[in-house]
Amino acid sequence: xxxxxxxxxxxxxxxxxxVTLDCTYDTSDQSYGLFWYKQPSSGEMIxxxxxxxxxxxxxxxxxxxxxxxxxxxxxxxxxxxxxxGDSAMYFCAMREAKVKAAGNKLTFGGGTRVLVKP
Amino acid sequence: xxxxxxxxxxxxxxxxxxxTLLCAQDMNHEYMYWYRQDPGMGLRLIHYSVGEGTTAKGExxxxxxxxxxxxxxxxLGLESAAPSxxxxxxxxxxxxxxxxxxxxxxxxxxxx
Numbered sequence: 210x211x212x213x214x215x216x217x218x219x220x221x222x223x224x225x226x227x228v229t230l231d232c233t234y235d236t237s238d239q240s241y242g243l244f245w246y247k248q249p250s251s252g253e254m255i256x257x258x259x260x261x262x263x264x265x266x267x268x269x270x271x272x273x274x275x276x277x278x279x280x281x282x283x284x285x286x287x288x289x290x291x292x293x294g295d296s297a298m299y300f301c302a303m304r305e306a307k308v309k310a311a312g313n314k315l316t317f318g319g320g321t322r323v324l325v326k327p
Numbered sequence: 328x329x330x331x332x333x334x335x336x337x338x339x340x341x342x343x344x345x346x347t348l349l350c351a352q353d354m355n356h357e358y359m360y361w362y363r364q365d366p367g368m369g370l371r372l373i374h375y376s377v378g379e380g381t382t383a384k385g386e387x388x389x390x391x392x393x394x395x396x397x398x399x400x401x402x403l404g405l406e407s408a409a410p411s412x413x414x415x416x417x418x419x420x421x422x423x424x425x426x427x428x429x430x431x432x433x434x435x436x437x438x439x
Contacts, residue, residue, distance in 0.1 A: 254433075256429065312358055312376075313421060313423060315428060319367075
């Protein structure tokens with residue numbers, strides 16, 4: 210069963226507008242972590258933002274915020290005031306039970322490609 | 328700090344050849360990971376290590392071996408390359424205490 214689902218394969222957004230990228234997850238653990246990574250055309254994976262399952266506040270990092278709805282098992286990324294440099298693939302990922310032997314492994318979704326139009 | 332580095336950046340192999348990909352990190356991280364990324368897909372975990380001398384299988388370990396003889400290095404080996412192993416390979420590391428994984432620049436491997 211797919212643990213991380215990103216239903217939007219691609220999106221266009223106008224420069225300076227906000228965009229929301231959807232991510233839903235499936236886990237039976239009570240303690241887990243959710244991550245978003247950006248992959249520009251150059252190929253590197255850039256960490257953007259993290260949300261722990263017990264965090265009461267939605268995470269924010271500059272123009273990035275994570276809309277965490279625990280009951281719905283969703284962790285949507287919101288990018289405000291889009292810039293041309295935001296054009297990239299975006300991946301949602303989840304870390305399940307935090308046990309050392311389990312290695313804090315991440316499971317990734319299939320990604321959403323964002324293209325910012327000038 | 329160089330962060331996470333990977334060698335080589337690009338390699339072409341013939342079916343049946345072997346090779347080793349090297350990952351090095353200078354952040355004193357305990358945990359290290361090898362992923363593969365196929366076109367249009369997310370990353371899938373091949374193997375990981377929670378400390379020097381330890382390794383474990385991830386989601387897609389078949390056809391790969393790994394070793395972590397030194398804390399800062401994590402090697403990924405392909406004993407007999409197959410075209411299905413054509414992919415981009417990413418190494419990552421993390422402290423284990425903080426969960427964020429930091430990625431290397433990737434190695435593009437083409438198996439003919």
